[in-house]
Amino acid sequence: MPDTILRTHELHKAFGALRASEGISITLKQGEIHAIIGPNGAGKSTLIAQICGALRPDSGRVEFLGRDVTALPTEARARMGLARTFQTSALAMEQTVLQNALLGALGASGRPWRFFSRVSADQALRDIAESALHEAGLLDFAQTRTAELSHGQRRQLEVAVALTLRPRAFVMDEPMAGLGAEGSKRLTGFLDRLQDRAPILLVEHDMDAVFALADRISVLVYGRVIATGTVDEIRADPRVREAYLGDEA
Structure with a gap:
């Protein structure tokens, strides 16, 4: 089994003058939760759509289980084991x-x-x-x-x-959305156990959940990854504090 389950390489996507993805390269490794965070409008939904097959990148590629799946539709990626929640x-x-x-x-x-x-x-x-x-x-x-x-x-x-x-990997889009504190706590515990089943690429605004769950975090701002690292590294990064976390760090 490959250590890297999912990889994007230099994804670019523009909508007219708006550059939603600018050279995004990330990996999801076996047994980990990799969180993608960033402010509204950072390009997180566009990135997920490209990974899962709902949107074709202008350039770059998506690899899943060592295979280039950039041209495959959503259904084919799902049959390979790329599971998405909305x-x-x-x-x-x-x-x-x-x-x-x-x-x-x-x-x-x-x-x-x-x-x-x-x-x-x-x-x-x-x-x-x-x-x-x-x-x-x-x-x-x-x-x-x-x-x-x-x-x-x-x-x-x-x-x-x-x-x-x-599934061989999960892609989860804000699973904590709409949950209260107790619901978020229960779901956090569930996802923590789930990563042993398959790694999770997690897009989430609930920073308590992100800090509790993530093995790695990538920070997306204006279509670019400005930092990737552990929870402690991301909390201490001055670029991340200025762009997104502020006092939450």
């Missing part, structure tokens, strides 16, 4: 927790869509879905309508759906 929920709120996990397992299988009753009866898919729910601590809520979950539980369900991909 800033805003993409769950089917009127479906049960188990049904959401089953949909994830069906998508990961690459099989064509079938009537849902037949999907539910597929024991192999149920085993994958229930295993993911167990790992996320949601198996007891399998028959609960997703809309009835707390916001934090929905975040856990999003990760469970990603787990059905049997």
Whole structure:
């Protein structure tokens, strides 16, 4: 297994005169959480879109598991094991927790869509879905309508759906968004355990969570990485304090 699971090399992306990515090169290594932080408008969402295949860079490349995936669509990267969670929920709120996990397992299988009753009866898919729910601590809520979950539980369900991909890496876009202090604490503990399953590229504004979780942090400002280092190195970097952290350092 390669030590570097995910790599971007000199990614450039512009929207007219706006340079959203300027030569971004980052890595995600096995067993780590690498956090991407920066102010609003720094280019974090554009970077994630390029990594996951929703947006093609103007130049540069994305490598996953040692393969150049720059030209591959989102679905192909997902089938390779690149699992993404979103800033805003993409769950089917009127479906049960188990049904959401089953949909994830069906998508990961690459099989064509079938009537849902037949999907539910597929024991192999149920085993994958229930295993993911167990790992996320949601198996007891399998028959609960997703809309009835707390916001934090929905975040856990999003990760469970990603787990059905049997991921080799996670890309998470602000998983703490909308959570209170207690919800953030619970999710932080869950993500800390999850990194043993697959490394996590984490985009997050909750600096308490970032400082608790991250093995490395890259700071993105105006489309450029201005610093990469450990929590202590980033906290002590005067460029980072001026550009983003301020008193939070």
